[in-house]
Amino acid sequence: MSKPLSQYSVENLQTLEAELAREYSHVGGNRLSLDLSRGKPGADQLDLSNGLDAVIDGNYFAEDGTDVRNYGNLRGITEARQLGADILKVPAANVIAGGNSSLSLMHFVVSTALHPGLWGDHRAWRNSPTVKVLTPVPGYDRHFALTAALGIEMVNVDMTPQGPDLEQIQALVTEDPSIKGIWCVPKYSNPTGCIYSQGVVEGIAGLSNLAAADDFVVLWDNAYAVHDLYFPAESLASVFLSAQEQNTADHVVQFGSTSKITFAGGGIGFIAASELVLAQLEKQLGLMTIGSDKVNQLRHARFLNGRLEEHMQAQATLLRPKFELVLKYLQSELAELDIASWTSPKGGYFVSLDLQPGLAQQVIAMAKAVGLTLTHAGATFPHGEDPRDNNIRIAPTFADLEELEVAMQVLTLCVKLASVRNRLNGT
């Protein structure tokens, strides 16, 4: 049966449907409980950072003498800012080291952009009757949820293998002054895993020069900056340098995090921006906290500074087989039938699987019914609405290899069965 499904006769389709249905029914008897829904590190990855708890060892003083146990220091301690700088590849002076959640920092920056603004002047998004942000799709559900919750409209733009479609973006920001920003996950994008090309990075860095809005902000969530699966690591062009060259540094805010470097729930997050923007953010931050957890900042700086790549190589050693297993199953089960396409990321946390239009919800429900939880249908689109209902985000990191193998068997089985039935309905 080594041919595209589209070339199957009805009879062959019926035979295949019966065979796959039997197999599916058999799987249903196995009482599986598998989960590929969220980008959570596996326990073996977390174990790599258990040394975090030993590095304080009674010495609570930062390099500059700061007692990290006490209050204060809104920008974070120097060595933690240096860690953020090493991850985001920007100068430490442009970094705020924060608490355990970069998502909170993003919520904070977008809230501040809305009111009172990022620049200490009259410019604030809330002054516009309508506020819109560009959302490359498929993308990260939590970006969409926080944006919607803050009353901001989302305008989808298409992802390409080189990043979001720059021409589409440039046309939109040029003509619509209510478009105030764009969400970007520039390296190993969630979920496609692509790396923005140099041209796309430069184009996005320069958007505020083209934008009809004078308060345009690039929200650059570099969540997977050092999360490479293969070394030497893939490189990403510097949005920081490009923005400096184009005089747009006040319109680019970067985010980073150690959540998928050390402990997912107990890491530290980072903001990188121009001094003008950092000063405004610091002022606002001072209204809601006396400072982030500097003890944890010190732990992370001592644990990672100087050995970040070595640590990420150890992570890659654990993750590479999982990604390769996912790709192996997609290739062996779906390629010849020509019923899906997928990405082959060299890092990050996800593989993006595109089915035939209209099948994603169905496949996710079929998988759920036999004990495999997938990211819910539409999650990679604003408001959970995938217009083609065809995208599934595969998150292979949390399951162990044995579970992952079963999960991929179930997933590809469901894709095949749904595709065959879809074809039969269409004939």
Next chain:
Amino acid sequence: MSKPLSQYSVENLQTLEAELAREYSHVGGNRLSLDLSRGKPGADQLDLSNGLDAVIDGNYFAEDGTDVRNYGNLRGITEARQLGADILKVPAANVIAGGNSSLSLMHFVVSTALHPGLWGDHRAWRNSPTVKVLTPVPGYDRHFALTAALGIEMVNVDMTPQGPDLEQIQALVTEDPSIKGIWCVPKYSNPTGCIYSQGVVEGIAGLSNLAAADDFVVLWDNAYAVHDLYFPAESLASVFLSAQEQNTADHVVQFGSTSKITFAGGGIGFIAASELVLAQLEKQLGLMTIGSDKVNQLRHARFLNGRLEEHMQAQATLLRPKFELVLKYLQSELAELDIASWTSPKGGYFVSLDLQPGLAQQVIAMAKAVGLTLTHAGATFPHGEDPRDNNIRIAPTFADLEELEVAMQVLTLCVKLASVRNRLNGT
């Protein structure tokens, strides 16, 4: 000279002024650098919690098996919620354990009250053209700053030794539907150190039954719940039980923190509220974080659960001499002259000093000029405006005893000199 300053002759005042001015000029030559401005724990207090870093010891699993290193669990781990429950004296089921800053939690709750509201229905403060919150004064500057930043007006009410003036409050909330809440620091209030009486606690717990607003919220910041200087500890009536009795549980949100129990910058914060409110808060929290730092929650629960009072007694042993020294100086230097009044708190972090009207700014400037930094004038009032310009908040915890002694000599000297000059100007 053992008589009130008001009974001094002009000649005696002039003699005293000359003497104090000489003394002040002498102090000015000492190049002091002292700071009584913020409620920061001393290094010896922080040392009491250095054991925090040893309690994980490779075991990152909470009692219920949760791997605290990974993502998730917006309400916090069970044992951390129990710790919050022990501090706030509420059931653990009513507690959210959060990150390192209770101030962030307060900002979050007030933001949520504004929009989309705390109850999952139509009620949200933002729906009102004007939003006001009652601020007992003197009070906590950071409550005022975050309230103002969120565009909320503040209406001052007077503090009494039994807590804020209940009659004044009841009259205000009954007549003005734009009054949506009240800030309270019910035990060892910042800065007066008073404990709200049972009558005041019950009255405040019941306010939403009287209020013209249907979305009234008591913001109960029990920051010093277990921060007693003397044992057996002073008790505070339960706002939780009182609200249950009066059917107002959905209108009381409590806050707590370990910031002044363990590490000021590296503790955990708590919210306590009814299930209805917690569910709304959890939903909103999920938009901005995937969870708080559960590793630090586990550290704190293991370190403190079962030995909280013992730990606070150790804190008290360090703090008691500082408070007693402050009171000794106020008594010996200012009492007979009858030029000031002050509080004698049995716990908390502050002593509140009231001068003759119009002298606070002047005294603080005089102290600053010779190297003693005090909380800036007006800080204990909204917008930094002390209408009588007479309140000074003394924060004795950070300085060591020797520094504190010099600081109190300087402070009382400045108070005397300013009071004598004030008297001379008035004669």
